[in-house]
Amino acid sequence: MTDNVVLFMNSLVSMNKRIIAVIGAGIADESLRKTAEEVGRLIARRNAILICGGLGGVMEAASKGTTSEGGTAVGILPQDHKNEANPYIDIPIATGFGEGRNVIIVRTADAIISVGGEYGTLSEIAFGLRMGKPVIGINTWDIKGIIKAENAEDAVNKAFEALSKC
Amino acid sequence: MTDNVVLFMNSLVSMNKRIIAVIGAGIADESLRKTAEEVGRLIARRNAILICGGLGGVMEAASKGTTSEGGTAVGILPQDHKNEANPYIDIPIATGFGEGRNVIIVRTADAIISVGGEYGTLSEIAFGLRMGKPVIGINTWDIKGIIKAENAEDAVNKAFEALSKC
Amino acid sequence: MTDNVVLFMNSLVSMNKRIIAVIGAGIADESLRKTAEEVGRLIARRNAILICGGLGGVMEAASKGTTSEGGTAVGILPQDHKNEANPYIDIPIATGFGEGRNVIIVRTADAIISVGGEYGTLSEIAFGLRMGKPVIGINTWDIKGIIKAENAEDAVNKAFEALSKC
Amino acid sequence: MTDNVVLFMNSLVSMNKRIIAVIGAGIADESLRKTAEEVGRLIARRNAILICGGLGGVMEAASKGTTSEGGTAVGILPQDHKNEANPYIDIPIATGFGEGRNVIIVRTADAIISVGGEYGTLSEIAFGLRMGKPVIGINTWDIKGIIKAENAEDAVNKAFEALSKC
Numbered sequence: 159m160t161d162n163v164v165l166f167m168n169s170l171v172s173m174n175k176r177i178i179a180v181i182g183a184g185i186a187d188e189s190l191r192k193t194a195e196e197v198g199r200l201i202a203r204r205n206a207i208l209i210c211g212g213l214g215g216v217m218e219a220a221s222k223g224t225t226s227e228g229g230t231a232v233g234i235l236p237q238d239h240k241n242e243a244n245p246y247i248d249i250p251i252a253t254g255f256g257e258g259r260n261v262i263i264v265r266t267a268d269a270i271i272s273v274g275g276e277y278g279t280l281s282e283i284a285f286g287l288r289m290g291k292p293v294i295g296i297n298t299w300d301i302k303g304i305i306k307a308e309n310a311e312d313a314v315n316k317a318f319e320a321l322s323k324c
Numbered sequence: 325m326t327d328n329v330v331l332f333m334n335s336l337v338s339m340n341k342r343i344i345a346v347i348g349a350g351i352a353d354e355s356l357r358k359t360a361e362e363v364g365r366l367i368a369r370r371n372a373i374l375i376c377g378g379l380g381g382v383m384e385a386a387s388k389g390t391t392s393e394g395g396t397a398v399g400i401l402p403q404d405h406k407n408e409a410n411p412y413i414d415i416p417i418a419t420g421f422g423e424g425r426n427v428i429i430v431r432t433a434d435a436i437i438s439v440g441g442e443y444g445t446l447s448e449i450a451f452g453l454r455m456g457k458p459v460i461g462i463n464t465w466d467i468k469g470i471i472k473a474e475n476a477e478d479a480v481n482k483a484f485e486a487l488s489k490c
Numbered sequence: 491m492t493d494n495v496v497l498f499m500n501s502l503v504s505m506n507k508r509i510i511a512v513i514g515a516g517i518a519d520e521s522l523r524k525t526a527e528e529v530g531r532l533i534a535r536r537n538a539i540l541i542c543g544g545l546g547g548v549m550e551a552a553s554k555g556t557t558s559e560g561g562t563a564v565g566i567l568p569q570d571h572k573n574e575a576n577p578y579i580d581i582p583i584a585t586g587f588g589e590g591r592n593v594i595i596v597r598t599a600d601a602i603i604s605v606g607g608e609y610g611t612l613s614e615i616a617f618g619l620r621m622g623k624p625v626i627g628i629n630t631w632d633i634k635g636i637i638k639a640e641n642a643e644d645a646v647n648k649a650f651e652a653l654s655k656c
Numbered sequence: 657m658t659d660n661v662v663l664f665m666n667s668l669v670s671m672n673k674r675i676i677a678v679i680g681a682g683i684a685d686e687s688l689r690k691t692a693e694e695v696g697r698l699i700a701r702r703n704a705i706l707i708c709g710g711l712g713g714v715m716e717a718a719s720k721g722t723t724s725e726g727g728t729a730v731g732i733l734p735q736d737h738k739n740e741a742n743p744y745i746d747i748p749i750a751t752g753f754g755e756g757r758n759v760i761i762v763r764t765a766d767a768i769i770s771v772g773g774e775y776g777t778l779s780e781i782a783f784g785l786r787m788g789k790p791v792i793g794i795n796t797w798d799i800k801g802i803i804k805a806e807n808a809e810d811a812v813n814k815a816f817e818a819l820s821k822c
Contacts, residue, residue, distance in 0.1 A: 252763045256586040261424045265750045277454035288443035418597045422752040431584045593756045609786035620775035
């Protein structure tokens with residue numbers, strides 16, 4: 159009985175956990191990686207789960223930030239094998255769907271934070287806005303609908319602020 | 325023997341057929357639909373196959389244009405059932421993958437022509453540029469890498485010109 | 491006006507076209523390939539469209555049969571590039587979704603004919619039965635729900651008989 | 657420096673974590689659910705991650721077992737929204753790919769344990785065997801290649817035994 163109550167409360171906690179996507183290029187300069195790592199840290203401090211594409215660059219930096227704070231980093235991989243994930247991913251998902259996996263990242267996320275980014279990132283921004291989800295951008299594509307942020311802290315604040323209104 | 329030669333030649337012809345994607349919104353004003361229909365007609369006159377998302381608006385207009393010239397219109401549907409296709413689609417493909425089907429349209433196409441378009445179209449433009457394919461735009465998103473065209477004829481000319489260099 | 495009537499009638503004809511999947515292994519012995527080719531021919535003679543996985547073995551034989559009768563063969567490929575299709579495919583669709591493409595073949599088909607087949611084929615049989623579609627089997631897996639057929643003619647007859655009751 | 661060492665060791669631990677799929681029907685009788693719950697518990701005790709389809713029946717029972725032991729339950733959902741997951745899922749992934757998500761479950765898993773199951777489960781068994789992964793079956797489809805198990809403990813033992821040989 160007590161066990162069931164604990165379980166139920168745990169599951170509620172888990173259900174209430176926000177999932178935040180960090181999107182950006184697989185190869186990124188140090189400045190973007192530092193920003194992404196800080197975003198990852200702040201997501202964990204908010205008790206949210208990080209979801210990303212599971213590879214290098216911005217994705218790896220965000221994963222490192224999240225796990226360094228004891229948070230959970232989920233990587234949705236384009237490849238067939240889960241060992242393609244960067245070393246900071248706790249939960250690697252091997253889709254085998256190539257770029258098709260971009261849709262899954264965005265669909266699963268409550269909000270999306272874009273740090274820099276190339277065309278792959280643009281596809282994720284587009285899906286996020288199409289699905290009506292908050293998309294926060296730091297130094298990223300200039301697309302109507304994106305909520306612009308100055309830095310990591312500003313971005314995470316704006317993501318949670320947008321979610322509090324949903 | 326003769327039969328086999330004919331078959332082999334047919335298959336070569338088929339293999340050589342270009343596949344051109346027309347992307348754009350499912351609800352579009354008359355001007356965009358007229359442009360899309362003309363693009364569809366010109367694709368058929370070039371003996372190429374049209375691929376699109378299979379639904380209404382720009383997709384339906386392009387399909388109508390292509391089939392009115394005796395060409396083939398392929399519709400890659402987000403839904404589970406092929407009867408969701410617009411009435412001008414010859415080959416409906418029911419993916420059941422929702423927005424995930426956008427990747428398939430772009431992957432299959434040799435070149436992409438964007439006519440207007442909302443966020444879904446933007447995701448397809450992004451995938452096209454990411455895959456290094458020619459993306460021609462009429463009255464569409466302003467994204468670096470897009471080849472701008474004035475009208476339907478200009479767009480189809482530029483698509484085939486780009487392909488002749490591949 | 492007359493044009494529109496013709497177009498509308500064409501589109502009705504097209505909408506009414508059945509799509510039949512032929513599933514089976516990418517490497518198959520001559521007996522299975524002969525059967526698959528005959529199934530492909532009979533599908534075309536019924537004025538239906540063939541859909542298959544687009545690769546070798548049973549898929550190639552069925553495509554050859556269909557196109558030899560002037561029918562249309564659609565290949566839903568696991569790979570990223572449409573030039574991976576066998577030479578008899580008229581409409582190659584490059585999904586880039588690996589085995590995930592099996593779902594698309596089955597979802598698009600009105601009925602499924604299995605000729606021999608390994609584990610990949612078994613996944614397609616399972617999806618077909620799960621979706622409540624007629625699955626006809628020649629020399630294939632022994633799964634409850636499959637309608638067994640003796641040969642190509644028997645299989646195609648049973649497929650269309652099942653569809654006439656839907 | 658010390659932090660980095662800790663992080664690196666954590667990531668190694670995480671990378672080494674096995675991921676075990678439990679597959680089975682979304683509606684299942686009490687006996688199957690009890691077995692699935694016990695399988696879920698044993699997976700957690702082995703310090704492995706559970707992956708499943710995230711819905712009811714066998715999937716929910718396995719998730720409950722895993723989280724009751726403090727383990728992690730990942731649910732790969734067919735739907736568009738993560739709140740479709742059963743209440744014991746820690747990490748819900750909203751694919752929006754319908755049955756297409758079955759491939760992702762199997763691709764991500766190191767081994768698959770089937771508890772009962774209908775046609776959807778059969779498609780996952782087929783994918784598992786196709787990918788050359790150990791597929792353990794309790795009271796499930798009779799398909800060549802499945803390693804049969806008597807009960808939950810036997811199944812989990814046989815899954816890890818098979819993995820130790822990979």
